[in-house]
Amino acid sequence: MDGNILEVQNLSAWYSQGKNVLSGFSLQLRPHEVVGLIGLNGAGKTTFLKTLSGLHEGFRCDSIRLNGQTVGFRDKGFKLRRYTVFAEDNSFQYFTFREYLAYASAAYKTKLPDVTELVRGFHFEDYTDTLLKDLSTGNKKKAFLITAFALKRPLLLLDEPVNGLDFQSTEYLYQLIAGYKEYGTVLFSSHILESITQTSDRVLVLEDGQIRRSFAGNEINAANIREALHDENEL
Numbered sequence: 001m002d003g004n005i006l007e008v009q010n011l012s013a014w015y016s017q018g019k020n021v022l023s024g025f026s027l028q029l030r031p032h033e034v035v036g037l038i039g040l041n042g043a044g045k046t047t048f049l050k051t052l053s054g055l056h057e058g059f060r061c062d063s064i065r066l067n068g069q070t071v072g073f074r075d076k077g078f079k080l081r082r083y084t085v086f087a088e089d090n091s092f093q094y095f096t097f098r099e100y101l102a103y104a105s106a107a108y109k110t111k112l113p114d115v116t117e118l119v120r121g122f123h124f125e126d127y128t129d130t131l132l133k134d135l136s137t138g139n140k141k142k143a144f145l146i147t148a149f150a151l152k153r154p155l156l157l158l159d160e161p162v163n164g165l166d167f168q169s170t171e172y173l174y175q176l177i178a179g180y181k182e183y184g185t186v187l188f189s190s191h192i193l194e195s196i197t198q199t200s201d202r203v204l205v206l207e208d209g210q211i212r213r214s215f216a217g218n219e220i221n222a223a224n225i226r227e228a229l230h231d232e233n234e235l
Contacts, residue, residue, distance in 0.1 A: 004028045005185050006155060010062040013044070013051050013209075021047045022059075022209040029155070032181040036196040037189040039206035040229060045189035046087060048206075049159045053084040080108060083153040085144045087160035093133035097124070097143040100132065104147050113150040121172045122146060138164040149176050156180060158188035162195050174198050193222055205229060 006029040013022040021044045029035060039045050050056040054074040064071055071078045083104075092100050105112045119125055122142040132140055141164045148156055158177075162170050177199045180186050190196055196203055203220050205213040205228045213228040 003030060004065075005031045005067060007063065007065040008052070008061060009064075011048075011051065011059060012061070013047050013056060013059040015047075015058060017058075020209055022051070024210055027204065027211060029185050029187060031154075031185055033201045034177055034181060034186045034188075034199050036200035036203045037187060037206055038191065038193070038196050038203060038225060038229070039189075041191065043206040044209045045191075045206055046159055049084060049086075049157050049187075049189060052157060053082070053086075054079065081153055082155040082157060083108070083148050083151055084157040085141070085148050085159065085161055087163055088137075089140070089144055090133075093131065095132055096130060097128045097132065097146070100143065101147055101150070104151060108151055108153070110151060113152075115146055115150045118146045118149055118176075121176075122169050123166075136164075138166060138169070141165060142169060145173065145176075149180070152183040154184040156184060156186045156188075158186065160190055161188055162190060162192050170195075193225060196220070196225065197222060 009026050011022055011025040012020050014020045025044070025048065037045055037048070047056060051059050052073060064073065066078055066081065092103070095103065101115065102112060119128060122145065124139065124142050124146065127135060127139050127143070132143060135143065141161070145161065148158070161173060165173060174195070177186055177188065197220055200220055201216065203215045203225060204211045205225065207229070215224055
């Protein structure tokens with residue numbers, strides 16, 4: 001496991017005691033890679049990312065290591081090194097995008113980044129001073145994605161990042177994910193096969209709360225992933 005940026009060993013997570021959503025879940029993330037996490041609805045993708053982001057209380061884990069050091073999901077040092085974009089996020093509703101970006105930059109102890117290129121790439125120019133509560137689902141997603149890619153944290157977590165985006169923004173997002181390896185590691189969940197096959201260095205197939213299969217390099221193709229999921233109709 002030497003050289004991994006993150007190691008999670010034997011994680012279990014639940015909403016009701018005795019009914020685990022994740023059980024015996026383990027993964028390792030290497031520096032500067034893109035890892036796609038795919039699974040059918042209810043497989044546990046969002047639960048894992050919420051747990052990793054310190055927002056889910058019902059869990060236990062044998063070991064969590066960041067750059068070889070034991071950490072907790074809510075440790076300040078860990079939180080400063082990761083940023084999460086959730087599938088749905090209704091926080092900071094009375095902030096504009098500019099105000100949220102300033103807040104996030106201060107929270108992560110970094111200078112306010114120049115987001116001109118990201119705003120243009122996501123066609124977000126007309127919405128930077130609109131309250132987040134007044135944005136459409138897609139534009140709200142763009143606000144958090146722009147912040148995520150601007151902050152350049154070593155670990156970027158994306159939960160269903162394509163949901164709500166228009167075609168042009170989706171294509172732009174794929175470029176950003178592929179290029180993020182210059183700064184750090186991306187772990188993103190999706191049920192959209194295209195997003196996984198176009199951007200990932202590794203693909204982890206989540207089923208019944210565990211990683212059942214993994215693919216890398218030329219193994220990453222639609223046929224292999226569909227076969228691993230046992231249901232072509234879902235993708």
